[in-house]
Amino acid sequence: MNAFVLVGVGGVLGALSRYAVGLWLPGERWDTLVVNVLGSVALGVLTVGFADGAALLALFGTGFCGAFTTFSSFAVETVLLFEDGERRLAAGNAVVNLVGALVGVTVGGWAAALLG
Amino acid sequence: MKPALLVAAGGFAGAVCRHAVALALPGGFPWGTLAANVAGSFALGVVIYETRLVGHLGREARLVVATGFLSSFTTYSTFAVQTASLSPTLAAANVGANYALGFAAVLAGRSVVRSLAGRSAETEGPE
Numbered sequence A: 001m002n003a004f005v006l007v008g009v010g011g012v013l014g015a016l017s018r019y020a021v022g023l024w025l026p027g028e029r030w031d032t033l034v035v036n037v038l039g040s041v042a043l044g045v046l047t048v049g050f051a052d053g054a055a056l057l058a059l060f061g062t063g064f065c066g067a068f069t070t071f072s073s074f075a076v077e078t079v080l081l082f083e084d085g086e087r088r089l090a091a092g093n094a095v096v097n098l099v100g101a102l103v104g105v106t107v108g109g110w111a112a113a114l115l116g
Numbered sequence B: 001m002k003p004a005l006l007v008a009a010g011g012f013a014g015a016v017c018r019h020a021v022a023l024a025l026p027g028g029f030p031w032g033t034l035a036a037n038v039a040g041s042f043a044l045g046v047v048i049y050e051t052r053l054v055g056h057l058g059r060e061a062r063l064v065v066a067t068g069f070l071s072s073f074t075t076y077s078t079f080a081v082q083t084a085s086l087s088p089t090l091a092a093a094n095v096g097a098n099y100a101l102g103f104a105a106v107l108a109g110r111s112v113v114r115s116l117a118g119r120s121a122e123t124e125g126p127e
Helices: A003-024 A031-049 A054-068 A072-083 A087-115 B003-024 B031-053 B059-073 B077-085 B088-124
Strands: none
Touching: A003 A031, A003 A054, A003 B003, A003 B059, A031 A054, A031 A072, A031 A087, A031 B077, A054 B003, A054 B059, A054 B077, A072 A087, A072 B031, A072 B059, A072 B088, A087 B077, A087 B088, B003 B031, B003 B059, B031 B059, B031 B077, B031 B088, B077 B088
C-alpha cells in the first residue's frame, strides 16, 4: 500500500488516541507529557524491533506514534507556563518531556532487543 | 460535526503533510521534523492566542486545526528517536534547534495575533 495512505491512517489512530487521553486525564498540564513519553517508548520498540518493516513503520511509527505525540502543544504549554509566572514549571516541563522521551526511546529499544 | 471526525480528518492530513515535508528535505540531519515542529508551533501559537485574545475561532475549527492537524503534524517521538540516533554534538544541536526555534515560533505567533487584535481594536473602537 502507498506509504502516504499508511502514514495517514496511522495519523488518524494516533490523533484520536491522543484526543482520548486528553479527555480522560483531568488537568491540561500532564496529558502532553503522558502521550509524549508513551509514544516515545512505542517508537523505540518499533525502530529496534521492526527495523526492516517499512509498511509497519509507516503505519505505526511515522503515522501513529508521530501523530500521538506532539511538539506544538508542548511548546505552547511551556510558553504559557512561563507567561503565567510559573518559570520553574516551564523549565521542568521542557526538561521532563525531553528526558522522559529519550529514556522512553531507550527503554523501548532495549525491550524490543530483549524480546526480539 | 462530531469531534472525533474533526480530529481524525485533521490527524490524517497532519501526518501525511509531516511525511511529505520529511521526504522533501535533505537527509543527514532531521530537517523535516525540525521544520514541521517549528512551523506547527507557530501556527498553534496563533490558534491558542487567537482563542485567548480574540475568540473568533469556533470549537470545531480548533478541533480540526489544533487537536487534529497541528498536533499530528508536529511530533515529539520522532524528534526523540532521531536525537538518540545522532552523535552527541548533533543531538545537542537538534534539541537546541527544536526547543529554541519552537518556543520562538510560539512567541512569533503571539506577536502576530496581538498586532492583528490591536489593529482590529483600533478600527472597531472600544466595545
